[in-house]
Amino acid sequence: MARLNVNPTRMVLTSLKKRLKVAVKGHKMLKDKRDELMKQFLELARENKRLREQVEAQIGSIYSNFVIASAVMSSEVLNEALMYPKQGVSIEVGRKNVMSVDVPVFDFTTTTDDTSNIYPYGFANTSAELDNAIENLSGVFPEMLRLAAVEKEVQLLAAEIEKTRRRVNALEYVMIPQFQETIKYIQMKLDENERGNQTRLMKVKDLMVKAAIEEKQENTKAALEEYSSQF
Template sequence: MAVKQVNPTRMELSRLKKKLNTATRGHKLLKDKRDELMRRFLEMVRENRALRMKVEEQIRQANSNFVLAKSSMSDETLKAALLAPKQEVYVSTSYRNVMSVDIPVFKTDTRTPDPNDIYSYGFAFTSADLDDAVKSLSDVLPDLIKLAEIEKSCQLMADEIEKTRRRVNALEHVMIPETQEQIRYITRKLDENERSTQTRLMKVKDMMLQQAHGY
């Protein structure tokens, strides 16, 4: 590995050793964070898969109910029944922090508290199949909102895992080895300088001894 230009001094050596110590601690913390993110991400993925299967089955059943309702009612009657809905649903968003990731939390609220307001029509000229269809769509809504929340959370967690993985790799394969090599380089240089200094001192001592003995 090519060593970046560094000043081979004891002060620089001390600075690099502190940098290596910080990078090593940071590498461990990031690895622990990455592993915990992966654990929570996999939990969310499993929850997402199960909830998606449930929602898809609920929507399939709702569609079947609407097909039955349409077969027992005229198009005009069906359109008139659903023309002016009485109920409205509002979705608000807040966030919770999970391993430095802001995970969305969706909360629903209705315009009126009456659960029967999902039916925007009278029951005299409509079929029970339409009631079942409207009820099944109303029942699937909370799970659908929850599914959207989990899928967005999975996406955000996956992005954070990728960023953390890149930081771990940068420390593990670039910064730490590079700093270690710089420390070895400076240590070698300092050792060489110390040996050279000792050699010079020994030569000076020999010269002084020779002069003292009149050689």
């Protein structure tokens, strides 16, 4: 792992240690976030599978009723019966936050207060299969909205999991090893400089001691010569 290109000083070492501490803490938080996202993602995936199977089964039943209704009724009567819908809906899109991810929440309101008032035709010229199809279609609509919201939430969580995974890997395999390698390098350089300074100090001390000894010897010699000259 390549180290960072920095000056090996104590100030840089202190700064890198702080950055390493923050990176390790952030790495743990992101791993916890990724694990929680994965847990919620798996739960939503199971819910999505259940809802999709349920909605597809209901829509299949609705199509079957429509096919039977179109077989026992003329196309003109069927088209006339469904030409002007009696009940309408308006969809409201909200938001909720799931682990810092904004996911949509769908809700709907009907245009009339009586939600059971869904048949835009009289019952004299229509078949029971058409009635069942309209009723089942009205009943499956909330489940379809729920399925759409869950599928979108699954997509958003999957994207957030991938983004979080990349960040965790970047910290775990790039940034943290770089910080550790650089800190190790700076500590080695500082220790080397410290040993070099100690070696130079010891040499200077030896030179100073040697100079002091030589000076003392010269002073002693000069004193002896002066003393000898007096006799």
